[in-house]
Amino acid sequence: MHFELGKLNIVTGASKSGKSALLEIVDYCWGRSECTVPHGEIRKAVSWFAVLWDNEGEGILVARRNPGMSRTASDELYLERNVEQLPPNPSGFQKNITAEGLRVELSRILKISENVYSAEPGLVRSGTPASASQAIFFSLQAQDEIANRRLLFHRQGEEGIPRAIKDTLPYFLGAMEEDYYLKQRRYDAAKVKLRRLEREFAELKALSTEATTSAERLFRDAKRANLIPSDATSQNTAHLRQLLAAAAEPRPRDYVDTSDSSADLADLEQKRRDLRARLQDVREEINNYNRLEREADDFLIEANEQSARLASIGLLRSSEADTQHCPLCAHDLEVEIPKVEAIRASLQALGNQLSSARRDAPRLQAHILHLEGNRAELDLALKAVQQEIADRIATNERLRIEQDIFTEQAHVAGRISYYLENTKTTTDNAGIKLDLARARAEVAELEQALDPETITENISTALSLVGRDITEYARTLRLEHSDHPLRLDRRNLTVTADTDKGPLPLFHMGSAENWVGYHVAAHLALHRLFRVRGRPLPALLLIDQPSQAHYPPERDIGKISGTEDEDQMAVARLYKLLYDYCQNLDGRMQIIVADHVELLSDWFQNATVERWRDGVKLVPHDWLLNT
Incomplete structure (x- = not known):
């Protein structure tokens, strides 16, 4: 069709x-x-x-x-x-x-x-x-x-x-x-621009008469964080901005090198535990040898007493003596007394033991003295490690304090940088006045x-x-x-x-x-x-x-x-x-x-x-x- x-x-x-x-x-x-x-x-x-x-x-x-x-x-x-x-x-x-x-x-x-x-x-x-x-x-x-x-x-x-x-x-x-x-979108963009310029101009007007509250607060915070000398004062707005700009400048930081593994606190703690364990072992060994020495001394004393008592065997002249009656009073004995040969054999064995104990006593004393030396060395090593631990804890605390100070300084410097970036100098605001007038005219026209x-x-x-x-x-x-x-x-x-x-x-x-x-x-x-x-x-x-x-x-x-x-x-x-x-x-x-x-x-x-x-x-x- x-x-x-x-x-x-x-x-x-x-x-x-x-x-x-x-x-x-x-x-x-x-x-x-x-x-x-x-x-x-x-x-x-x-x-x-x-x-x-x-x-x-x-x-x-x-x-x-x-x-x-x-x-x-x-x-x-x-x-x-x-x-x-x-x-x-x-x-x-x-x-x-x-x-x-x-x-x-x-x-x-x-x-x-x-x-x-x-x-x-x-x-x-x-x-x-x-x-x-x-x-x-x-x-x-x-x-x-x-x-x-x-x-x-x-x-x-x-x-x-x-x-x-x-x-x-x-x-x-x-x-x-x-x-x-298109004009509607231009209008939206122009409104955003106008609000920004008005904000900047209002900030400039505040700074042109005296430092704004935020600038003064940042100045005090910077002094507290040691970014600005504590006795510093601002003479005028421009000087205040210079001080804040100097406080916001990046600065080098020196830190203690803690990369040595031997200086690591955890390793020191382990070393101290090991020394304490070794010292405990030495102390127990010394105690054991001291107890053995005391027991040997007690044995010698007891053996001497026994030897003295057994000396009485000289009263027995024959092995054929009557063992049923007391040799002194001739009374009947309920328990038969030992024969002379048995007593003499016991006395001989006791004498041998006394001789052996007297020979071992000097060697035991020497070993105990050696162990005491080891204990003294371990005590010194333990004290040294404990001192290292105390030093490390003090160093870590100092580093923590330094880190806190650095964090506070970085935070304050960042706030200052943001403030300086979002405010303009007030020495010449003719440019922003012109921009603001143009923006208002554009918004009004749209x-x-x-x-x-x-x-x-x-x-x-x-x-x-x-x-x-x-x-x-x-x-x-x-x-x-x-x-x-x-x-x-x-x-x-x-x-x-x-x-x-x-x-x-x-x-x-x-x-x-x-x-x-x-x-x-x-x-x-x-x-x-x-x-x-x-x-x-x-x-x-x-x-x-x-x-x-x-x-x-x-x-x-x-x-x-x-x-x-x-x-x-x-x-x-x-x-x-x-x-x-x-x-x-x-x-x-x-x-x-x-x-x-x-x-x-x-x-x-x-x-x-x-x-x-x-x-x-x-x-x-x-x-x-x-x-």
């Missing part, structure tokens, strides 16, 4: 000929996430849907595979630029873009600049950026939308769509400049450009122009309430008549003729403003079955004169308005209408591009035979 640019294009035909599918195909090929082409012959017989757009003379071909009867959409999309005409078959269609990528590319082709609008005070959520996805809402009016008294725009009844239309309408109306979003009240006023002006044209078109169509001022209600997305008794929204008006008429009037008024202001939306309005208020869509009226009754005259006024609208815009607007009525007027016949009757349909009959 071929449609004329900048004109009214009418497709008339019988019911079920595929007229309504035209709008669904355009919507689907624009990147919609769901294919709404009705299930039936079209979904069965067609493999690809394709639309060739004209962009200032450049052909933009968008094709998308038919998802068939079982799926909601296909991800196979084909985009080609600089196309002169539709190809005869889809053999060259190969997926080269995603649905999201297509919407981005269409936004780029439409020259929709980066944008976002959220002028409501205290709005937490971010607004919806205007893109090709929202632009199409203003170009399509499906059969169940054109006569809907509650929904004015395409897909307005779906979740999230009304908010998207409200967010993007200011941009599409031209109430926001094209660089509004605030004026981004003033929500200015945008609100621009929106009001744009909607006033739209309302003026709605009123004009409604009066041309002779709609009810057109004798009152009409406006587009942006908050409720409807048309409202401002009557003497108060606002009257479309959903409170009666008659399907009014609903259709106000839908057409509102979209024509919007697109007139879009075209006059050169807004980045498709110069297209596709309407399905606008005569349904007078003739049911399922009833094929065929050709009518447009003058025989009120219904015909109402339909004729509607189409004549569409025709004259395109003529008045000098080829800047294309309107496509699919309907089942056909007026006999010459202008209507000239605008008719397709007649689908007597078996002629959107899908040729031979396509159906091949399915």
